[in-house]
Amino acid sequence: MxxxxxxxxxxxxxxxxxxxxxxxxxxxxxxxxxxxxxxxxxxxxxxxxxxxxxxxxxxxxxxxxxxxxxxxxxxxxxxxxxxxxxxxxxxxxxxxxDFWKMISKVFSERERLLADSVRERLETAAKLLRSAPPGPLTKASTDRVERLLSFVLVAQTALEGFIKSRQVDFSPFGNLVSFPLRVAKGKKEG
Amino acid sequence: MxxxxxxxxxxxxxxxxxxxxxxxxxxxxxxxxxxxxxxxxxxxxxxxxxxxxxxxxxxxxxxxxxxxxxxxxxxxxxxxxxxxxxxxxxxxxxxxxDFWKMISKVFSERERLLADSVRERLETAAKLLRSAPPGPLTKASTDRVERLLSFVLVAQTALEGFIKSRQVDFSPFGNLVSFPLRVAKGKKEG
DNA sequence: TAGAACTTTCAAAAGGTTCTGAAAGTTCAA
DNA sequence: TTGAACTTTCAGAACCTTTTGAAAGTTCTA
Structure with missing residues (x-):
């Protein structure tokens, strides 16, 4: 051969x-x-x-x-x-x-695992920022990390709902996913 | 350093x-x-x-x-x-x-590209099987490839709808995603 | 129990992807 | 125009993933 x-x-x-x-x-x-x-x-x-x-x-x-x-x-x-x-x-x-059986298995095992690990780390990050030392931008950064966390939580919920109902509604994301975010308004730095 | x-x-x-x-x-x-x-x-x-x-x-x-x-x-x-x-x-x-802006950009550029390429190849495969030589299992295989194709088409439609409406409804998958598929019913082979 | 048929495992090789670091490129002030 | 500050590019290095192939394992028959 x-x-x-x-x-x-x-x-x-x-x-x-x-x-x-x-x-x-x-x-x-x-x-x-x-x-x-x-x-x-x-x-x-x-x-x-x-x-x-x-x-x-x-x-x-x-x-x-x-x-x-x-x-x-x-x-x-x-x-x-x-x-x-x-x-x-x-x-x-x-x-x-059965395609659906396959899809839901992957979502409920693998995707959940990733989402959980991400959520944990973002929670730790938020805790670190909240509890620790005050700086000029610490508050703004804390807000941002908290927003990431909210996003992951909503996504996780949406995915779980999807597996149950075969429907996803991203409306709950509302202005969470789409917001103009005043960027450090009125602040300048060196 | x-x-x-x-x-x-x-x-x-x-x-x-x-x-x-x-x-x-x-x-x-x-x-x-x-x-x-x-x-x-x-x-x-x-x-x-x-x-x-x-x-x-x-x-x-x-x-x-x-x-x-x-x-x-x-x-x-x-x-x-x-x-x-x-x-x-x-x-x-x-x-x-703007998370939504990011998500929809990725979906509409990258995901669509993949879906299109997959669809094309499955269409070619289906054509090959339909036009070509008759064998004991060719009909069954053609059915299977056609089912994959339907699945990709429905998924593609669902994703496009998702980007437009922020909602996905996988109900149209209906018994497309979840079907018991009579497996070469009543047929046996060596 | 021996041996044939078949499957699994895994170390090493191959193959792919991403990053580094230095050279080339760009931009700007003087 | 020169040179300093900064950015981009890209070949080779480093790293990571996947596959091979051969040995070990398993299961069955005789």
Missing amino acids: PAVAEHLPISPQHQAELLAADAIGDIIEHWGFRKVLGRVWTVLFIAAEPLPAASIGERLAMSAGATSMALTELQRWGVVKRVWRPGERKEFFEAET | PAVAEHLPISPQHQAELLAADAIGDIIEHWGFRKVLGRVWTVLFIAAEPLPAASIGERLAMSAGATSMALTELQRWGVVKRVWRPGERKEFFEAET
Whole structure:
């Protein structure tokens, strides 16, 4: 087996599969996952029947190791399932087809984690500024950090509502997101 | 100047600033920008007054080059503005404070670009599958690719509506996002 | 129990991204 | 026009992420 990529003639089916897999890979990457996870899921989704790991690796030109890791991670996210085929030695895998289930899982696990960590740090920052030493701009800075915090809180609430109702209303952001903010009005500094 | 990071005593203000900057950096990174862009914007936002590039670099321990590149990119996204100070040689920078303006700019430029590119590729894939050679699973695969395409189209529409109205309604996804999908019903294959 | 078929793990390599630092570029005052 | 102050650019360095490939592990059959 040569070390260079082989460019065998590709069937239209395979070509379509690669095109779609890579497109969905880009979306998935944009959501902070590895592109390969999106590609593997898409191959399974398009196949419309369970596939063995080796077949996936072959279609996407991945090593057995990479295929195994991708499938493990996809299962951890509940978007791919292992399927047992009577009489088959190897395992088969199939794609979860319920998009909403996938979306809400990602939002409720991963996004919440990030939002929580950000909220905590902003709270600490606000506390530091409030409790500590008075300077010419400390008050203004405290206001700004508090505004960031409000924003994160509202966003977090909106996201949670979204998962429950499938609707997001950003109206509550009101003048929180969009405000002209008098900038250190009437003040000058060196 | 030593090559190692110096750990001078840090004022509570500075500590708060770094904490908040890094938290917002994490959010921004999650949206596909460099973390440093989030940190620079946050320092400017918290400062609540225009700052010179050198001051930003100092606070975040960045080189002049990195600071310059970050500020250029932030301006390109319209989230930081250059400010001229009469009598000052150097340039000052201030943060855009209208969150909504920032969000909608990112959505309408960057997200749309991604969605368009994905849509195009899925359309090509669907075309390839439809026009080409009949196989036992080609019909099922075509259906799947078409479903991905519908999903992207609905998502794109929802995002555009969101930017216009500040509301997203994912109800139109209806059974598009959540469907039990009869899986190759009544068919078996080797 | 031995061995074949298959899967998982992980250290090292490859590949990608971001930052540094110095040189080039720009602007302004004199 | 010169030189000081400041900014930008970019090649190489540093850093981070992902993949490979081979060894170890697992499961099943005989």
